[in-house]
Amino acid sequence: NAGVTQTPKFQVLKTGQSMTLQCAQDMNHNSMYWYRQDPGMGLRLIYYSASEGTTDKGEVPNGYNVSRLNKREFSLRLESAAPSQTSVYFCASSHGDRGTYEQYFGPGTRLTVT
Amino acid sequence: DAKTTQPPSMDCAEGRAANLPCNHSTISGNEYVYWYRQIHSQGPQYIIHGLKNNETNEMASLIITEDRKSSTLILPHATLRDTAVYYCIPSSGNTPLVFGKGTRLSVIA
Numbered sequence: 001n002a003g004v005t006q007t008p009k010f011q012v013l014k015t016g017q018s019m020t021l022q023c024a025q026d027m028n029h030n031s032m033y034w035y036r037q038d039p040g041m042g043l044r045l046i047y048y049s050a051s052e053g054t055t056d057k058g059e060v061p062n063g064y065n066v067s068r069l070n071k072r073e074f075s076l077r078l079e080s081a082a083p084s085q086t087s088v089y090f091c092a093s094s095h096g097d098r099g100t101y102e103q104y105f106g107p108g109t110r111l112t113v114t
Numbered sequence: 115d116a117k118t119t120q121p122p123s124m125d126c127a128e129g130r131a132a133n134l135p136c137n138h139s140t141i142s143g144n145e146y147v148y149w150y151r152q153i154h155s156q157g158p159q160y161i162i163h164g165l166k167n168n169e170t171n172e173m174a175s176l177i178i179t180e181d182r183k184s185s186t187l188i189l190p191h192a193t194l195r196d197t198a199v200y201y202c203i204p205s206s207g208n209t210p211l212v213f214g215k216g217t218r219l220s221v222i223a
Contacts, residue, residue, distance in 0.1 A: 004157075033210055042201070042213035043158065058210055090157050101207040102148065105157030 001026050004106035006091050012112045013081040021076040021109050023091030031096035032074035033103065034058075034066060036087040043090060049074055050096065081113045118202050123218040126196075132189040134217050136202030139183040144206045147178060149187045151198040152216075158201065161187065192221045 007022045025032065030051045035043040035058075045058030047066040055066050063085060065077045074093075078085060088110050092103040119137040126132040138147060148163040162169055162176045164185070169176045175188040189196055201216040 035213075042215055043211070044213070045210045048210050088155075092157070101146075101205065102160040102163060103150075103158075103211060104160065107157055108155070 003027065004091055004093055004104055006089075006106040006109050008109060009107070010110045012114065013078075014114055015082060017081050018077070018079050019081065019111075020078075021089055021091075021111075022073070023075065023106060024073045025091075025093040025104070026072065027093060027095075027104065028071070029093035029095050029104075030071070031094045032068065033092040033094075034064075034074070034076045035090045035092065036060065036085075037090065037108075038087050046076065046089075078111075081111075083113045085111065086113045087111060118204065118214050120200075120202055120214065120217045122215065123220070125220050125222055126189075126192045128194060128221050128223050129191055132192040132196065132219055132221070134187040134189075134200050134202075134219065135184065136186070137184045138202065138204050141182055141204045142206070145204040146207065147176070147182075147185045148203045148205050148211070149174070149176065150201045150203065150211070151196075152201070153195075153198040158213075161200075192219075194221050194223060197221045 004025045033048040034046040037043045049055045049068040052071045067075045088108045090108050091106045094103045146163045149161040150158040152158045164176045178185045199216040199218050
């Protein structure tokens with residue numbers, strides 16, 4: 001199993017450009033999450049999807065949109081990138097039922113907005 | 115969500131046990147205590163979790179006080195690869211994790 005995969009690994013954008021970060025998991029998990037981590041800080045939740053077909057805002061949703069494409073895939077879109085969105089973005093998934101709630105994280109996407 | 119207090123940093127000699135404390139005095143009855151770690155620049159890694167009883171797995175042991183207001187993560191024989199930031203996170207289960215600043219553990223040769 002590959003676990004949680006994220007693409008791309010690195011990206012540089014100019015202010016105002018758009019892009020979509022892709023996340024996929026092969027563990028048949030119900031729940032998926034997007035976090036961001038700024039230098040020297042802990043992770044902050046952007047959006048999450050408790051199950052296929054549902055999405056909810058987290059702590060820092062402004063400037064982002066998400067799509068739960070199917071059970072495996074959860075994408076994060078930046079419509080008009082800003083320098084404040086320079087960060088490392090982590091996707092995670094969890095089974096979400098049967099008492100198995102631990103989250104498994106991808107390797108991250110390092111985004112720089114100039 | 116319960117607030118947590120962890121020391122900002124700790125050192126541990128290689129081969130010795132690393133004991134990482136966490137205070138979570140406002141934890142509610144249905145919240146588990148989860149521990150994750152983040153090795154430099156990588157995604158966080160799940161370590162262990164517990165509700166009331168002490169737990170052990172291949173990575174670590176978790177000791178939770180009887181009143182559930184604090185817990186200790188024990189890495190029994192720390193290695194250089196255990197150098198990371200460790201997060202203690204109370205969570206009721208299928209809810210997003212709230213990360214604090216964690217404890218930066220440095221394992222020293």
